[in-house]
Amino acid sequence: MPVNETLATYSDYAFHSSVGIYLLAMLLHLGEYARVRARAVLAREAALAREAVPAGALAEPVGALAERAGAVVDPAATVVDPAGTPPELASAGAPRRSWPERFGRMAVALTILGALMHIASVVIRGFAVARWPWGNMYEFISAVCLMAVLTWLYVLRRNPGMRPLGAFVLLPVEVLLFLAGSALYVKAAPVVPALQSYWLTIHVTAVSLASGLLMVAGVASVLFLVRRHSRGGGFLDALPAAETLDRAAYRVTIFAFPLYTFAVIAGAIWAEAAWGRFWGWDPKETVAFIVWVVYACYLHARATAGWRTGGAAWINVVGLIAMLFNLFFINLVTTGLHSYAGVG
Template sequence: MSAEQLAGLSDLFVVAAVLLYIFGMIGFAIELAFGRARADKAAVAAKQPVLVGASGEAPSSEAASGEGALAEAAPAVGDSGSPGWAVRAGQVALGLAWLGWAANLTAIVTRGLAADRWPWGNMYEFVVAISFAAVTAFLGTQVRHNVRFLGPFVMVTAALGLGLAVRVFYTAAGPVVPALNSYWIAIHVTAAILASGLMTLAGVSGVLYLMRGDGVSRLPARADLERVAHRAIVFAFPVWTFAVIAGALWADRAWGRYWGWDPKEVWSFITWVAYAAYLHARATAGWRGKSTTIVQLVAFGCLLFNLIGVNIFIDGLHSYADVD
């Protein structure tokens, strides 16, 4: 198969991935919308007055938090309290998400074969890869924990990312600038993409946390959303740290210095500091809930600006967006 045919095949698989993600989003949304709602138990526990009985003993923690009655009245989405057809819609959506993931992966592989290089040398390829990494983070988490409640939001994020790549960042397959012709692209950029995918999953969870009210809702409990975000960042942070270090080593090979205060380098460091502040706040200061979620979302905003804004709006040695 010629390079042109492989490039065309890659483009088709990107379109297929977008469609599969959209249909998956619809299925996940049906399960979320028509499943049974539940209360945020932590919020209920905080508001429930503690009563002392005739025996002089306070009620058990379960009774004080109101979990017993509310858990039965409003079971979680995807459990036995949801209609069977809604649960099946979620299961079908999960299958579509896996098919979209496979199409996304195939698009990346065929793009690399068409260009005869590592397939993230410009913004188009980078955004396609980050969309893939975000879905990978979601599906990988789903293997161990039921997080289908994140499905509609991760799928729409991935579909929008691929749509943005095709409509705004598209670049024909071809060679890259000499500075990118290095094995370091497979080390540095791969680590950055993996960390970015996990941080995107955390960002989606953080946005949902702020959207979720205290009462009964079809969104998951805030504690569950915060737990997903924290675990994703705990794994992503050392990977991002490695990506920054690998970038400095690559810079020394390419330009003869480890650090030159290039805009990309500066914003990579700012992003690192922001996520370090989030982890420090949780581990040392004991912050939880809305305060740490806001810090996490500020860090996610830094990440997005570093990945997209710097490449488009700021000139520097890392300006490889190929966008007019």
């Protein structure tokens, strides 16, 4: 079936738009961190000021510190909220949102907009080629990143306090999408005969969804380890508690692991239909099995005394690295039945 070039072009436009929107959302999340850090410095200076001078002389110094950090100050206020929330304005009758809060909300709104553009890119690409749009590395990475963003938005809806993770989730997404749209981009075209199967929809969709979920879980475990082994200060003050990060990583992995297991099984069934065997220790199959074992070890460690915190998190990080290794090195460098070497 011929490719609809017009739709393919619109898909590319939507893809590039989503990359730009994600980048802007990530910058707003970083701006949220900068403002939160400034407010933390302000709070510490205000606390020192309260200890150094009589209570009646605090109004002017604290007000000056607040103005220097960009806060909205009530002339009657003498204490600055360490969380960065400005005091209520008597004239307005309601509290005003702080700049970190505004930056964070704008970042989430842009992430939602970027996800909608990303969905449009994938859907339009599918209509352009009249098939499920996971047929090459460009399309597959785009799908994985879309699943990661949708997972992140779901986690954020369930727990708004996780919003400070936004920049760290969008960073790998942005890097992967940049690589997909540049070095790995291919024009819309039909897939090779081996991929013209309904198993493309089943197997690759399951892999994409599981990989996107595991990417979010891996980022949460990385930040958990950083939070746990650091002394605090700087941007770390804005992150959720270490226990919250670890719990989020575990819950996402619990949901992703059965999906990944199903993807491996579906891949074996498709391999039997396409190549006449369920398993042949192809490099992709081998590393996919290793990734499965690593995540099985993580879930086991998470339920084992003495491993359920730091040790289990390290295993989850190893799983993230192994998954990304399988995604790039195995697909693009090694030679095998799953190889995409030479794409782009």
